[in-house]
Amino acid sequence: MAAPILVIAADDDWPTDRVVTELQRHGAEVFRMDTADFPQRLSLAGRIDQEAAWTGGLSTEHRAVDLVRVGAVYYRSPGAFRFPDGLSGPEERFAASQARAGLGGILSSLAADVAHPGSDWWEPVRGTPRHVLVERWFEPGGGGWQAVDGPADEEGWAGAVYADRTLVTKVGATHADRADPERVVTGHPTSSSTAPGLVVSMLRHGRLMPGHRLLDLATGSGYSAALACHRLGDDRLVTTLDVDPYLTRAAAERLDRISRHPVVVTADGTGELPGIFDRIVSMVSVPRIPASWLAALAPGGRLVTTITGTGLIITADKTEDGGARGRVEWDRAAFMATRTGDAYPPPLNELFASSSEEDGETSVSPFPVLDVMRAWEVWSTLTLLAPGIEHRTGTGPGGSRMAWMLHPDGSWARATTHPGDHTATVHQGGPRRLYDLLDGVRWRWIEEGELPVYGAEVTVTPEGVTTLARGGWTAVL
Missing domain, CATH: 3.30.160.690 (Bacterial toxin RNase RnlA/LsoA, N repeated domain)
Incomplete structure (x- = not known):
């Protein structure tokens, strides 16, 4: 039986009416819903567990659909949530926030999972339960940061971890796992679980193929390592490294819960690296390409990183002389800088x-x-x-x-x-x-009309001297 298509749109949206008619004419099973019907005429029964990101179903008075069976989502301007008359302002705001966290969180996860079923990364993302890897995180508040305990609020937990957003997991020397939710933590973020979309983008730039030996720099929550293990099909091909011993220990324990067992190393990512790799993908920024990366990169290997204090993604392939050549990609990203201690130098x-x-x-x-x-x-x-x-x-x-x-x-x-x-x-x-x-x-x-940084050619010497050049402009890092 073909997987049903979930259509999310306002009841009176006539373009969606035509889409549904055509889908049904071709024999597709369609479940149409409007968020305005939740929670009075539309019910959600959903949960997250150790095996999958979500399970459960949606139902109305006359129809129901199993979320796990859904194969595609069509989304077009659904209505706002409607609640019973008589709610006070604070009650209605609270109800709306709960609806967004419950229904909105599950549907956001579902749409992200099934929107690109032909992608090499669709199955890794769909099959990696991020909530197991990120149980606690920080949100800004109270003049600093306050820890959020996911298991204490499962709806909020699902809404946070299955949205495409970065979650700060460490501020200064304090990890969210060890923070008191009642206390405000001050300082700068020092570790995070990067937004899934950005993780996939960086891994895509790495052009990973089965059989490649990957070094995943900056373990963080372990999410990028989990995706890479799934994509490469052999956990032993993935080495994930972080300077923070608590992060590597916690990530290894949580990766084990989802049956992922990459090689986990605690070390300085700018120093000597633990092996030879076909791909080095860094989720932490560097001021220039370290010579140790080039030494650890196999002939014909590829590295992907960002430059500290910029939004520049550099991709480069190893050359015969031991250096590398590539370019600054046209898309952008910024990551935290490499560090050697628990925290960064204090602000000025x-x-x-x-x-x-x-x-x-x-x-x-x-x-x-x-x-x-x-x-x-x-x-x-x-x-x-x-x-x-x-x-x-x-x-x-x-x-x-x-x-x-x-x-x-x-x-x-x-x-x-x-x-x-x-x-x-x-x-x-x-x-x-x-x-x-x-x-x-x-x-x-x-x-x-532009600046020459994006699209610049990149040349790296075996010693790590990195030169960017485009249209007569050059910069040496």
């Missing part, structure tokens, strides 16, 4: 405090304040010019937009754009004029 708070008070050199930029880290091309280009800049944004008096640029060498810049203005007042000091560098990048962006 003292420099931030002094730069907020000092006048330094004053000038006017022809451009309004920019949130640099949201402008991927600008951010990436600026980092290549001056690696290590810390960016901060804020709101000043009268609703003015403010931005700070801070560097470990003592350079700083502060810019303000007042409401209605299209320029910025700039104060800067220290050995370098960081804002002048930013304005130079923005001028090039305007004059040429």
Whole structure:
């Protein structure tokens, strides 16, 4: 029997009516539903377990469908959830949040699983229960981060882990597994379970094929290693490495629960690597390609990584001289940087405090304040010019937009754009004029319509010296 098709759309959506008519004309089994009917006329019975991401069914007064049997999903503008009359505002908001977590979480997982059944990664994603690997994580709140216990709220757990989102699992030296949910943890994230879509994208760039020996750099929750084991068909081909002994120990234990047994190594990913590999895929960023990666890459092997402080994905194939050649991919990603201890160096708070008070050199930029880290091309280009800049944004008096640029060498810049203005007042000091560098990048962006970082050719020497080049522009890392 053919797998049923789940159609999610408003009851009065006429384009969907035509789609359903055509599907049924061709003999397809269709289960149509509108989220507006949940929970009064549409019921969901679903659960997650150790064996599968979801099980259960959807039912109305007259029909039902087993979610495990669903083979495809058609989704088009369903209605909003409707609840019984008489609910107070807080009650209705709570009901809506529960509906999104329950029905919305399961359907989001289902659609992600079945949307591309021809993909090499469809079965690995569908067959990997992410909730087993991520039981606890952090959410921002209370002026810092607060731990969330998944098993204590199974609906919220499913909604979080089966959405395509990154979940922070460690802040500073504190892992969510060991955090008190009642306490606020302060600091910067130091580990996470990366969004499944991004994990698959990085693994796709690796061009994995059965028989390849893979080094998965930055074990994290173990999710990327689990997908790779499934894809390669032999767990012994996958080595996953992380500098954090708790992460590797916890990941190994949870991978064992889902019957995945890659080689798990605790080591510095920028040092000597534990073997020879056909593929090295890094879910942690590096300032340049480490020479140790090239030494561990088999002839004709391929590496995939991102450059610290940028949104640049580099793919490169090993060359006969022991180096590598490739390009900066056109899509983008940013990962946490490699580290050697429990946490990253502390932020530049003292420099931030002094730069907020000092006048330094004053000038006017022809451009309004920019949130640099949201402008991927600008951010990436600026980092290549001056690696290590810390960016901060804020709101000043009268609703003015403010931005700070801070560097470990003592350079700083502060810019303000007042409401209605299209320029910025700039104060800067220290050995370098960081804002002048930013304005130079923005001028090039305007004059040429793009920046040359994406699509650049990449050449790596056997010593790890990495050169990016495109259209007469070059940068050496």
